[in-house]
Amino acid sequence: MLNRIEVAQKSPATDSPAHRILKAMREDLGLPATIAEAAALIRVYTLEMDLNPADVERIGHDLFCDPVTESYAVNAPAAIAALPDFDWLIEAGFKPGVTDNVGRSAREGVADALSSTGRKLVEDDKVYAGRQVLLKGKLTRDQAVRVATTLLANPLIETWQVMARADWDAKTGIPAQSRKVVVPHQPSTKTIALPEDPAQLQKLSDEMLLALTLEEMQVVRAHFADAAVQAERKAAGMPLDPTDVELEMIAQTWSEHCKHKIFAADVEYTDENGKTETIHSLYKTFVKAATNAVRPKAPWLKSVFTDNAGIIAFAEGWDVAMKAETHNSPSALDPFGGAMTGIVGVNRDILGCGMGCKPIFNTDVFCFASPYYDKAVPEKLHHPKRLMKEVHRGVKDGGNESGIPTVNGSIVFDDRFLGKPLVFCGTGGLIPSELHGKPSWQKSIVPGDRIVMAGGRIGKDGIHGATFSSIALTEASPVSAVQIGDPITQKKMLDFLLEARDLGLFRFVTDNGAGGLSSSLGEMARESGGCELHLDKAPLKYAGLDPWEILVSEAQERMSFAVQPENWEAFRDLAARRDVEVSNLGTFTDSGRFECYFDEKSVCRMDMDFLHDGNPKMHIKAHWKPPVHLDPPAASLAKRDINADALQLLGALNICSKETWVRQYDHEVQGQSVVKPFMGKENDGPSDAAVIKPLTDRKEGLVVSHGIVPRYSDIDAYHMAAAAVDEAVRNAVAVGGEPGKLAALDNFCWPDPVESEATPDGQYKMAQLVRANQALYDICIAYDLPLISGKDSMKNDYGKGATKISVPPTLMVTVVGPMPDAQKTATIDFKKAGDLVYVLGTTKEELGGSEYFAGLGAVGTAVPVTDFAANFALYKKLFAVIQQGLARSVHDCSDGGLWVALAESALGGRLGMDVNVALEPVGKLELEVSDLALLFGESQGRFVVSVTPENAAAFEKLLAGSAFSLVGTVMADNALRVRRGTRTLIDTTVDEAFTAWRKPLDF
Amino acid sequence: MTTKPRIAILTGYGINSDIELAHSFNLAGGNAERVHLHDAIDGSVKLEDFAILAVPGGFSFGDHIASGRVFANRLRYKLGDTLLRLREKKTPIIGICNGFQVLVKLGLLPGTEPASFTQTCTLTYNDSGRFENRWCYLKTDANVSSVWLKGLSQIYLPVRHGEGKFIPGNPELLKELEANGQTCLRYCNADGSEPAGFPANPNGSTGHIAGLCSKDGLVFGLMPHPEAHVLPTQHPQWQRDGQKAEGDGLQIFRNAIEYVS
Structure with a gap:
């Protein structure tokens, strides 16, 4: 039985x-106000359950409708109540x-409303939410469809319909529709013969979306052809050929996403002089080696590289864990759901780190293309502006609803994104x-x-996520790879997990991320040496899933636990009290095998x-030939205004300011903030x-920062990576x-x-990767x-x-990094007129890869x-x-160079300045550095610091031996003056600069 | 030795400001305990045993359908009698942000006499259509007699909401609330003057109203977060103007604790 309740705002004032x-129709789709005249939103709830009319009425009144506004x-x-003269209806x-x-x-809410009647909801009683948008204006059907598909619905995951007023029946409106999932399928397990023919074998991998290479498929084939393996399988009553469950599990475990095969590969690297060396694993040679080299000086490292996140000591009796992830492919397809699963997914990495943080x-x-991108957008991709809005909304909702403050971040633009x-x-x-x-x-x-699995239920969502993210995005990318996060289910699980942890109710916890149970239990089973998993015991969103789908589904909001048998009942009872679903799916063993039933x-x-160590090592060639770029002609630079x-x-x-976007994140929940994303006189620095x-x-305080400069890769990924680390460290140092005592994540x-047919320039891109790793190692050691x-x-x-991007x-x-005292910090804003302005660090003629050159359409040569x-x-x-306490303000110099750092310090304090850049430290004295490089060059390792005149001597004494100089003064007026000697270079005002x-990004 | 008053801080189902709210009450001299709503409903914890009840901020049930609605309904259906008894007992009750939305939708704010679950006002979408985290100046109405706001005139607190626009059921009700001193807290400019609009009034609230209290002043709700400004270093300009002795929000909690002590 279906009932449909529609809720409308009584007045446009609250809609x-x-x-x-309407704003997005006008600004993003360019529809004039004469066409996009008015809009109204109606919320639609469909109840699929047996209810008497009085109860439906009461639910509408008590639950869905606000008596004041709706x-x-x-x-x-x-x-009609919402927008009587609407022309189009979109649902x-x-x-x-x-x-x-x-x-x-x-x-x-429905269950609560019915509780007094004694009516209890059963599994099959469902409620679906939807929305209807009414539009008034002379839109064509095509325009209405564009509104529906590019602003209101994502056709990948949503159904939509557009109806003209003339086609609409005022009596019935849109009829109620069920969204119940019916999978007319009896779950089964197939046995899959692995053909000997290489082409056939590769085809099998492609068709099953396994994302395994021919070599890997051949190793799998050889394994199942092995006499000992066959004998063992025969004895156990298993078919000799692999089952789909086994093949899918291998594909997931061996996916690039989970196994990091490129970072583990043998790389034959030829440098610009033709010298060739073999690097056995970039990860071991550079990443792990850097940490191992630093480790003796860092006794505060607790757990690195082994768990879901790294753990360091924080304050006496307390540790801190940190993890960063990417969620690029899902965000490209469904930016809202993809980005939301990105943030709630990495939250689970922390929940599943150690005994649960x-x-x-x-x-x-x-990183996005410009929201003002005005060329055609390739098939299946979203316009960057929509992508930006939806990714932001996903991360915002995910973080805000989870009660976790978003404290640091950035948005980077380059049209190649x-x-x-x-x-x-x-x-x-x-x-x-x-x-x-x-x-x-x-x-x-x-x-x-x-x-024990806890949290959400398993559906077909996110099947093949791990293997899908290991291949290039195409028009044929699978819909099932998309998931939507559910922050509230996860928040309930978070609260439960910490409570169970403190009661000592489990022995091990990890998250279910990419690869689902296959990945989490695959890793956990290594701890005991095996497991016996009963897939039919897993709670499903709907019936009809094959066993392999249950094993690899990436349905969200799930954690896996190992629970001592004697704790199981207490664990289960607490979960019930906290409204968290937990299921006992089997037992960990020491059989040496991963067994599913x-x-x-x-x-x-x-x-x-075999599952964990059987995959063949990749061999990849890398050849570094420095690219050739030109600086803009000197004559044209000389003429710049x-x-x-x-x-x-x-x-x-x-x-430019990202405040409009950052303000929408809750950055203060949990009450910890000392330096917020925006500080300064008007809270916008x-x-x-x-x-x-x-x-x-x-x-004690904790500092959190990051660095990212993709543009420098155009010249040399070595310097890109070095600058990214330097920027992250510099930012951290700038706030104290x-x-x-800092720790980094790469x-x-x-x-x-x-290198392949699809990637003819693979050797160059691999060389960039080698060089970035070399830099990472070098700077981490330093x-x-x-x-x-x-x-x-x-x-x-x-x-x-040709269309590859x-x-x-x-x-x-x-x-x-931990800070001994959270109050010993600094912010970027100039504090008081009369304070002295210093530049710390050396400015060189380094405009290559700069934001300034990018604005001129050039890459340039001299990368910082x-x-x-x-x-x-x-x-x-x-x-x-x-x-x-000798610095009144500290700001790092990064994108846009010294000028931007100076201007932001002044804007943050709403104060003027008078600065002479001729006084900047420029390294070699004989070297003539251009005006443009002094102002806009992005030499690394620099800061703008303001100091009170009384503290100047003590400040200078502490800095002795490093490059620094006094360049000017903070002024009480509104003027921003930058000169070189007597020559004025910039003369503007705080208001104009602000x-x-x-x-540009205030939309 | 006097025992510290016990404060019940409701939690669960997406509430997320419970820990810092408990900390704030403790800083103010109380003994705060986080009480999962489930445990209050099944009776393993009795709300009547507490001197103060607090409903913290967060996203209860994701703010789906409307902010605070599902949580408010659960309280009404499952704990309605208990809440009415707390009102009879004159137990001070505070709702912050999502908790304020819950109390308004429950009908306990601005409230009826005697107390009932009749919603007369609402908190709905910000005019901007956005969730925002922004610091706001607030001042108390001259005729306010709420125990929660004793001694306070102007304070500075962050708002963090997408549905904080106050709308009274009708204009007469607003006048009555104002006359009763129930429109106790309003957004203002830094100098205390009336805001011209956004951003000083961050959501478009009628009469710039940021908080309400019951006629007896014991039930108090507000959109801004006093528990987010109890320490001097939580002030966004603490490095410019020097640190105050304490954050502006702390006095609110101290007032309630002094009242019940």
Whole structure:
């Protein structure tokens, strides 16, 4: 039985969602106000359950309708009440089986409303949420369809319909529709013969979306052809050929996403001089080696590279965990759902780290093409503006609804991110160093422990996510790879997990991310040496899933536990009280095998050693030939209007204010913030990094920062990577972070670097990857900076051949570190007229890869080269300066160079300045550095610092030996004056600069 | 030795500001305990045993359907009698952000006499259509007698909501609330003057109203987060103007604790 309730606003004054739709129609689709005249939003709830009319009425009245602002209609349209003279009606709702969070909460509300009647909801009683938008204006049908498909609904996951007023029946409106999932399929397990013919074998991999190479398929084939394996299978009553469960599990375990095969490969690297060397695993040679080299100086490292996140000591009795992930491919297809699963997914990494950490902050960094992109967007991709809005909305809702503050991040623009946006999501967590007398980062599993899954149910959502993200995005990318997060289900699980942890009710926990149960239990079974998993015991969203689908589904909001048999009942009872579904799916064993059963029948019997270590090593060639770029002609540079360029630069997308977007994140929940994303006189000066004080009764702080400069890869990925690390460390130091006590996380996002028909320039891209790793190693050693966790995403391309779009090779570096005293920090804003303005660090003629050159359409030649020794020495001195309270403001110089850092400091304090850049330290005295390089060059390792005249002597004394100089004064007036000697270069005002900087992304 | 008053901080189902709210009450001299709504409903924890009840901020049930609605309905259907008894006992009750939305939708704010579950006002979408985290100046109405706001005139707190626009059921009701001193907290400019609109009034609230209290002043709800400004370093300009002795929000919690002590 279906009942449909429509809820409308009584007055347009409270229909702000409709106002935003109208705004987007006008601004994003360019429809004039005469065509996009008015809009109204109607919320639609469909109840699929037996109810008497009085109860339906009461549910409409008590649950769905606000008596002050809304009206509702049962099994009749509310359209006339909402917008009497509408011309078009658009209705949208999720496709059956897609996570419907509003529908789920509404079902709980319905259950509560019926509780007094004694009517209890059963499994099959469903509630679906949808929405209807009414439009008034002379739209063509095509325009209405465009509104429906590019603004209101994502056709990938939602159904939609557009109806003209003339076709609409005022009596019936849109009839109620069921969205119940019916899978007319009897679950079964297939046996799959592996053909000998290479072409056939590869075809099998492609058709099953296994994403395994021919060589890997041949290794799998050889394994199942092995006499010993066959004998064992025969004895156990298994077919000799692999089952689909087994093949899917191998494909998931061996996926690039989970196995990081490129970072583990043997690389034959030829440098620019033709010298060739073989690198056995980039990961071991550079990433792990850097941490191992720093480890003796970093006794505060607790757990690195082994768990879901890295763990470091924070304050006495407390540790901090940190992890950053990417969710690029899902975000390209369904930007809202993809980005939301990105953030709630990385939250689970923290929940599943050690014995379960409490998430205390999120970070996010996005890379998009320009929202003003005006060329055709390739098939299946979203326009960058929509992508940006929806990715932002996904991360915002995911973080805000989970009660985790978003404290740090950025948005980077480059049109090559059209093919795949990069969506980095990070989470930090807090955990007592010891729990129940044991270090909290340690965990183990004993044979006999129960396999327990907690949280959401399993559906077809997210099947093949791990293998899908390991291949390039094409028009044929699978719909099932998309998931939508459910922050409230996860929040309930979070609360439950921490409660169960403190009661000591489990022995091991990890998250279900990419690869689902296959991945989490595959890893967990290594702890005990095997497992016996009963897939038919797993709770499903709907019937009809094959066993292999249950095993690899990436349905969200799930964690896997190992629970001691004696704790199972207490664990289950607490879960019931916290409204968290938990299921006992079997037992951990020491059989050496991963065994799955379905209805008591064995469907998977995998040797654990083969599963985890059987995949062949890749061999990849890399050849570094430095690219040739030119600087813009000197004559044209000499003619630039520097004052106009300076204002233009403040409005560049990579430099301008992101406040409109950042304000929509809750950045203060949990009450820890000390340095917020925006500080300064009007709360709009962008901070270099975040400082939080997670423990209310202690003074220690935690600094969180990041660095990212993809543009420099165009010249040399070595310097891109070095600058990304330097920027992250520099940002941390700018707010009082302690050099030598910081820890870093590396997130590589690369285009496919393996040479093939689709990637003819693979050797160059692989060489870029080698060079970025070399830089990462070199700078981490120089900065005593251990890497504690990392991730790589290696197939960030769209399409093939001539239409291929590859992202610029990107390393995003996150830095975290404890601060002895959270109050010993600094912010970017100038504080008081009369304070002295210093520049710290050396400016060189380095405009290559700069934001300024990018604005001129040029790459240039001289990429900023990071001077490790000079910078690290300076950072230590600046730390001492901040500890002693000698800096009134500190701001790092990055995109846009010294001018932008000066301008942001002035804007943040709403104060003027008078600065002479002739006084800047420029390294060699004889070297003539151009005006443009002095102002806009992006030499690394520099800061703008303001100091009171009284403190100047003490400040200068602490900095002795490093490059620094006094360049000017903070002024009380509104003028921003920058000169070189007596020659005025920039003469503008705080107001003018503010407008240029604030406007471009304020939509 | 006097025992500290016990404060019940409701939690669960997406509430997320419970820990810092408990901390704020403790800083103010109380003994705060987080009580999962489920445990209050099944009776394993009795709300009548507490001197103060607090409904914190968050996204209860994801704010789906409307902010606070599902949580409010669950309270009404499952704990309605208990809440009415707390009102009879004159137990101070505070709702912050999502908790305020819950109390308004429950009908406990601005409230009827005697207390009932009749919703007379609402909190709905911000005019901007957006969730925003933004600091706001607030001032108390001159005729306010709520125990929660004793001694306070102007304070600075963050808002963090997408549905904070106050709308009274009808204009006469607003006049009555104003006359009763129930429109106790309003958004204002830094100098205390009336805002011209956004951003000083962050959501478009009627009369710039940010908080309400019951006629007896014991039930108090507000959209801004006093628990997010109890420490001096939570102020966004603490590095410019120097640190205050304490955050502006702390006095609100101290007032309630002094009242019940």
